[in-house]
Amino acid sequence: MKIAVISDIHANVYALMNALEDIDSEKVDTIICLGDLVGYGPHPNEVISMIRRRHILCIKGNYDISVVDNEYSFIRETHINSFSLPWTVNELREENRIFLKNLSTSLTLNILNKNLLFVHGSPNKINEYLLKDDDNTLNIMNDLNEDVLICAHTHIPGIKEFGNKVYINCGSVGKPKIGRPNSTYCILTITKEDGMKVQIKEIPYAYKRIIKDMTILEFPNGLIQSLENGLE
Template structure:
């Protein structure tokens, strides 16, 4: 395997302030490639700014469920959704350029990367919108996917599910990274690695979350970065988006 440092971003959710803070930190740590694991859009007040940043980074962009909903909104505007998700996406649609929309159509539901030996997908290695959010779900995923490295998002919670060889077959172990931390992938393990959410963390820590994976060291490092939450909240209010989208940022839920 070639030595590569992957910058892993997920669930940015149009939070430009959080993404700026993450990138300011990430540039000090060095990386070779950028992978956005879906849901760059949805919820937040700066969709074009986020897409511009990902474009400038030449990021590999994976389709998330919010992008999937955005594409359905673009192609079927007569089918109006309900709730805050639909409200945010409709507003964001009006902010996007023709170039943004054209490039959004090129995002794929999962990518297999032979250079790294990994699969990138939003929900699980086998699904766009299922969740890798429990030992039970991880056991089912590992039973239906036989790869070694899977990078996912969707839960907004940074963590690792890993297989461990045992007399009765594979056991599943979980490790969370609420305050950041490092994980060395064991040589024989199969793993599902989640960098958490840049723009809307949901593990009780409101700090933005991202990760770097070093293929030479087999190391997955999660970083938690403080950002100006009040600025994003003010942008949400100015955009006329639901107040709850700003309030939840303060508590990381």
């Protein structure tokens, strides 16, 4: 079984298109999205339409919930979000808002007797940051009932073993925080012969296209620069 895991697209349709093209070349069996389809970027409807058209299995992220609620439910009340949240709420088509609302918050799979838990933030909270070397991640992994935790939300990819359990963060397709304007996603391969193998892929995309769109739409300079630099 070969699974591509993507997340945190954040209304960046150019990054999503590029990532899906790369994933198709990997000949995976399925794609799973860990949420945050919207927020920050200028293409929320296009991103959701592409996810739906490809029948990609998807859970919701913290920004998705906040857009559905039209409140700072699980996002910080910052200068950028004070622009991004209302802009996305106004731009989002009703059918896509309903799609986000109806997504689940987690997914559990059993593949070859290995239990995998997919979440956006953590098993405890949708907007909890799990960085691989932080104490809260250690506590989460110690309490984890499953064999593998696959998460996102931090926009920083990582892999780490905690005893006989494995932590995987797939990073971000549309708004990286790795110091480069490149998408990251994860390929998870589980076979009877080789067990589980994990690969984090980092791929460039035509980021100047989304910079141009955001500039034309008069998005905040700080938000534009964050996509250009691959930083917060």
